Amino acid sequence: MMVAKMLVASRLYVGIAALVTLIAVLLRFSMRPPIVQSRLWTAEELVLYNGNNNGLPILLGILGSVFDVTKGRSHYGPGGAYHHFAGRDASRAFISGNFTGDGLTDSLQGLSSVEVKGVVDWRDFYFRSYTFVGKLVGRYYDSEGRATKSLKGVEAKAARGAQLLEKQKEEEAKLPSCNSKWSQDEGGEVWCSEGYPRLIQRPLEIAITGKMSKRCVCFNEEELGKPGLEVYEGCGPLAKVCKLN
Template identity: 70%
Template sequence: MALGARLLLGLALLAALIGVLLQLYRLRKPRLWTPEELSVYNGTDEGLPILLGILGSVFDVTKGRSHYGPGGGYHHFSGRDASRAFVSGNFTGDGLTDSLQGLSSMEVNSIVDWRKLYFDKYIFSGKIVGRYYDSQGNPTKYLKGVEMKAKRGAQLLEKQKSEEDKIPNCNSKWSQAEGGEVWCEAGTGYPRLVRRPGDIALTGKVSQRCACFQEAELGRPGLVVYEGCDYLSTSCKVK
């Protein structure tokens, strides 16, 4: 057999072996962590990876260390499962908990979305035995309930988006010399600030958007007239 053919055969066999090893790696049983074991991997020891948990899944986020210094960008909640903090923004005391009690379905959906992002971005490093996984690594009833609630939240967010799409956004512009202005095209209505409660799930705050409402709709609850703007003006100056 020619040398070139032997080299090609060798490379093919090596590629096949790597594929088998990768498949075995994917199929290996995830490590099961106790909260006490995980707590050591909190970024304070430069010789250890930085691990954090979300909904009972553990991720290696060590690559953030070089950008953020000791502890990386996760020093507030690494070495534990602090799922609630992903929407509450509370990284102290009782805020560092894996309990989602009292959160809305949209907030729970946001945490599930964070978990998906971590699966896509970081190395999955096992499961935490406790609230979300049992001693065999199987999902608990609590985790199944969380995922069902997240699905309801996703449906509500989709419904909100659909409702928003029915109401046109205002046009807007801003310049340093003249400041800002919002306006509605002729026939599309009058500019009003309207709440977007679904944003609580993403930012922890209720945000507002400018939308154009017809005159018959201006009595709807929750609509706010821009300060200093006439009730039926189609354009408003904003700060």
């Protein structure tokens, strides 16, 4: 009799444990945000998915493409480092780093071709890493979900940026770059194993970024008379190592 009672109690315990487990699983799934179906979105709808409502997924837009980033809630939810991207298309901020006010816009006006390429690269990252859930009606897609002239213009400009970067890479490969290092205690320095360090203007930089910049190149002594070569400040004309201020 005692054995029979123990068997009944054991089975009852197993049954209760299984029921508790089932309830826990059901509760866990019921608390998950619903799966978002791919569709067209308006800005007014998208803002509701900014992570402030735990019952909804977290969505963001970039160049009019909308992605479910709920699996990155720690980053995109309230208090997360990327929360400013949630519930909106802030394409410009991906490259500008301006996460306030007018910086959180989808307009890329005034950005260089390489900067625009950077935004397109970010969009490609989201396609690889998160779930695409539709298109945002507005600057980049019309009410039928068709790409607008703005989107086509952005993609064409990004392609030009990629071409310019490749051309610059090919041009710079023709001239050996200086070695360089920097430390907080000693500052920076550049040096040449062969030749002498000189600053030269990057020939395509204005076309690429809209700004002028220079790079350090090692030149042989017989080349030092070429126009456009600049000696580092405080560095002798035949010094092979130059300290940076």
